[in-house]
Amino acid sequence: MTVIPSNDFSFYDQVLDTSIMVGAIPQIYRWNSGPVPLATYFAMARGAQGKAHEVSCGHALHGHDAAHGVPALEMTKWFDTNYHYMVPELTKDQQFTLGSRKPIEEYEEAKALGYQTRPVLVGPVTFLKLAKSKDAGFNPLSLLDRLLPVYIEVLRELAYRGVEWVQIDEPCLVLDLDIVAQQALHHAYTEIARAVPQLKIMLATYFGGLGANRHTALALPVAGLHLDLVRAPEQIDELSGFPGDRALSLGIIDGRNIWRADLSRLLDQLEPVIAKLGEHRVQIAPSCSLLHVPIDLALETGLEPEIKSWLAFSVQKLEELTTLGAALARGRGAVEVSLKASDQAAASRRASPRIHDAKVAARVAGIDEAMRFRSSIFAERATVQRERFNLPAFPTTTIGSFPQTADVRNARSAHARGALTDEAYKLYLQNQTARAVRWQENIGLDVLVHGEFERNDMVQYFGEQLAGFAFTSHGWVQSYGSRYVRPPVLFGDVSRPKPMTVEWWQYAQSLTKKPMKAMLTGPVTILNWSFVRDDIARSEACRQIALAIRDEVADLEAAGAGMIQIDEAALREGLPLRKSEWQAYLDWAVEAFRLCSSGVRDETQIHTHMCYSEFNDIIGAIGAMDADVISIETSRSKMELLDAFRDYRYPNEIGPGVYDIHSPRVPDIEEMTALLKLARMRLSDTQIWINPDCGLKTRKWEEVRPALANMVAAARELRALA
Ligand code: GLN
Numbered sequence: 019m020t021v022i023p024s025n026d027f028s029f030y031d032q033v034l035d036t037s038i039m040v041g042a043i044p045q046i047y048r049w050n051s052g053p054v055p056l057a058t059y060f061a062m063a064r065g066a067q068g069k070a071h072e073v074s075c076g077h078a079l080h081g082h083d084a085a086h087g088v089p090a091l092e093m094t095k096w097f098d099t100n101y102h103y104m105v106p107e108l109t110k111d112q113q114f115t116l117g118s119r120k121p122i123e124e125y126e127e128a129k130a131l132g133y134q135t136r137p138v139l140v141g142p143v144t145f146l147k148l149a150k151s152k153d154a155g156f157n158p159l160s161l162l163d164r165l166l167p168v169y170i171e172v173l174r175e176l177a178y179r180g181v182e183w184v185q186i187d188e189p190c191l192v193l194d195l196d197i198v199a200q201q202a203l204h205h206a207y208t209e210i211a212r213a214v215p216q217l218k219i220m221l222a223t224y225f226g227g228l229g230a231n232r233h234t235a236l237a238l239p240v241a242g243l244h245l246d247l248v249r250a251p252e253q254i255d256e257l258s259g260f261p262g263d264r265a266l267s268l269g270i271i272d273g274r275n276i277w278r279a280d281l282s283r284l285l286d287q288l289e290p291v292i293a294k295l296g297e298h299r300v301q302i303a304p305s306c307s308l309l310h311v312p313i314d315l316a317l318e319t320g321l322e323p324e325i326k327s328w329l330a331f332s333v334q335k336l337e338e339l340t341t342l343g344a345a346l347a348r349g350r351g352a353v354e355v356s357l358k359a360s361d362q363a364a365a366s367r368r369a370s371p372r373i374h375d376a377k378v379a380a381r382v383a384g385i386d387e388a389m390r391f392r393s394s395i396f397a398e399r400a401t402v403q404r405e406r407f408n409l410p411a412f413p414t415t416t417i418g419s420f421p422q423t424a425d426v427r428n429a430r431s432a433h434a435r436g437a438l439t440d441e442a443y444k445l446y447l448q449n450q451t452a453r454a455v456r457w458q459e460n461i462g463l464d465v466l467v468h469g470e471f472e473r474n475d476m477v478q479y480f481g482e483q484l485a486g487f488a489f490t491s492h493g494w495v496q497s498y499g500s501r502y503v504r505p506p507v508l509f510g511d512v513s514r515p516k517p518m519t520v521e522w523w524q525y526a527q528s529l530t531k532k533p534m535k536a537m538l539t540g541p542v543t544i545l546n547w548s549f550v551r552d553d554i555a556r557s558e559a560c561r562q563i564a565l566a567i568r569d570e571v572a573d574l575e576a577a578g579a580g581m582i583q584i585d586e587a588a589l590r591e592g593l594p595l596r597k598s599e600w601q602a603y604l605d606w607a608v609e610a611f612r613l614c615s616s617g618v619r620d621e622t623q624i625h626t627h628m629c630y631s632e633f634n635d636i637i638g639a640i641g642a643m644d645a646d647v648i649s650i651e652t653s654r655s656k657m658e659l660l661d662a663f664r665d666y667r668y669p670n671e672i673g674p675g676v677y678d679i680h681s682p683r684v685p686d687i688e689e690m691t692a693l694l695k696l697a698r699m700r701l702s703d704t705q706i707w708i709n710p711d712c713g714l715k716t717r718k719w720e721e722v723r724p725a726l727a728n729m730v731a732a733a734r735e736l737r738a739l740a
């Protein structure tokens with residue numbers, strides 16, 4: 019028997035679909051009742067410009083909204099994935115009512131085509147837990163009793179129309195849950211079971227193990243439970259303790275990574291477990307939704323055949339499931355050929371010289387304490403660095419990239435197509451760089467950057483030059499809405515065959531006497547934005563990348579670079595879902611950063627950059643990274659997050675962002691000076707640098723020019739005051 023899900027299609031995002039289903043539509047989108055129009059849906063997803071009346075269904079309109087349009091809902095990462103969902107926005111007196119019959123319609127659509135499906139819903143408790151409250155001091159979970167009737171209405175109708183099983187996703191069960199959330203789960207599923215007793219619920223958990231929520235999960239009156247045995251393989255040993263009337267869906271094919279499964283090994287694990295539990299109780303499944311992996315490996319004609327033989331995308335993962343299912347039902351002999359192919363791929367991956375590089379292993383083994391520490395403490399380094407660079411107070415700089423205009427992107431794709439020769443492309447990039455350098459000099463920035471025109475992406479650019487990485491041509495994964503990314507595939511031991519950025523830095527520095535900051539992406543960020551090999555620990559793979567970046571840092575220093583920035587934009591998002599695992603992650607992440615950055619002399623200034631705004635819970639790790647200068651995102655938080663740095667007595671230098679680069683708006687001088695005054699209340703003057711929140715690649719030159727000119731003017735005002 020095969021279970022096919024429905025209601026797993028979305029125009030934009032499944033959490034947004036859920037908000038629509040339960041009629042949780044913030045007032046600004048002007049919806050009262052009835053089916054929510056698609057225009058309202060997209061206004062919530064992407065915002066609408068100056069025509070809020072078109073997204074409403076004919077209600078009176080205030081001139082204010084007509085003029086200003088409506089913003090999109092906030093967006094944030096779905097658990098520890100790189101998929102972003104639209105954050106439900108709820109008020110204290112939120113009412114819920116059916117706003118869409120999508121689950122019912124899609125069930126009927128499949129049925130008309132001859133498929134009996136298992137509809138999938140985001141569970142009520144996870145939905146509320148992910149929601150944001152518009153009003154202070156109330157917990158969205160307190161709205162559960164108002165929300166449940168809408169879920170029950172949907173479930174009743176599904177049951178009425180012939181649905182036997184629904185899948186309800188409660189991935190919140192893999193988080194640390196307080197007693198309020200545990201009780202909410204208990205209450206929700208007790209109510210649902212009472213209201214729709216004939217419906218069987220497969221309660222799905224994924225991205226981790228149940229951990230301390232195990233008791234809560236097992237006590238829920240549901241017919242089945244789905245477990246992620248890829249992320250939490252230890253759960254397989256605990257299955258015999260599960261209530262005997264519960265169906266079990268075993269998530270054994272990795273829905274988060276692109277490696278082919280070792281089917282024989284899986285069968286070795288599954289056969290005894292299933293024999294014990296009884297075949298009728300067990301289903302096998304991907305660990306989670308296949309949203310997080312690309313669609314079809316068959317499209318990859320450019321990959322090395324050997325590397326390709328180690329991979330499985332969604333289509334291949336479903337084939338693996340089918341093979342496993344057949345082997346379990348009819349014996350391994352029934353799928354001999356497929357199993358053999360899987361065995362071969364596994365053996366080749368274990369032994370391939372493409373993966374295993376003895377030199378890398380030797381270098382990793384040779385890492386010693388000294389390699390993880392700068393030779394002097396910050397205070398001593400700061401003294402020599404001040405002498406060397408002789409910068410004014412409140413030095414100004416930027417984060418690295420300048421606008422990646424259509425022109426720049428066209429040149430890149432012309433070069434990739436072969437329509438532009440290597441020389442012509444290089445000349446083009448040099449001209450862009452030279453113009454950017456001249457312009458920075460003209461407006462009076464203190465520390466310059468080359469502009470990153472030659473980079474397609476801050477991770478891909480490095481991955482393409484490092485041994486151990488492969489790139490797909492169609493391996494797209496949804497990041498949000500219509501935005502997809504193609505993560506590099508980190509398949510083997512990492513090393514750096516030759517310098518990656520030195521020439522560009524040298525060219526840029528040759529154009530100016532001002533310091534030219536070199537620009538690198540850090541090991542943790544490269545790791546967190548790639549599909550990472552699963553045959554060694556992530557920390558180990560990260561250490562290898564760190565050594566490769568360390569080589570680049572050494573070459574930059576030898577070429578004369580005095581300032582080297584190592585971006586760790588993705589350090590925070592790599593935090594595990596459970597707090598108890600944070601410290602172990604932070605330890606190896608910090609170690610990797612130190613490993614790549616500590617091989618330099620005192621007078622070489624190491625910068626780092628992190629573009630997010632929550633530091634409170636990781637400030638100790640930030641301090642331990644010991645970068646000479648860190649630039650961070652602060653403009654939207656009005657410098658409040660500097661409190662964390664102040665309270666921690668963060669000793670090194672900091673550039674709190676004064677220009678919100680996510681918005682096309684050009685901040686004026688007063689606004690930036692006001693922000694800087696707030697920064698001065700929290701930091702000492704000698705610590706402060708002045709820079710935007712992040713790189714400027716997504717902005718237009720028309721925005722960047724006046725904004726940075728204002729930023730330099732703000733710095734001058736501040737110097738006059740100080
Ligand atoms: N140096 C990079 C840039 O300026 C940093 C980008 C990032 O932090 N996301 O584009």
Ligand code: ZN
Nearest residue numbers: 628629712713
């Ligand atoms: Zn950034």
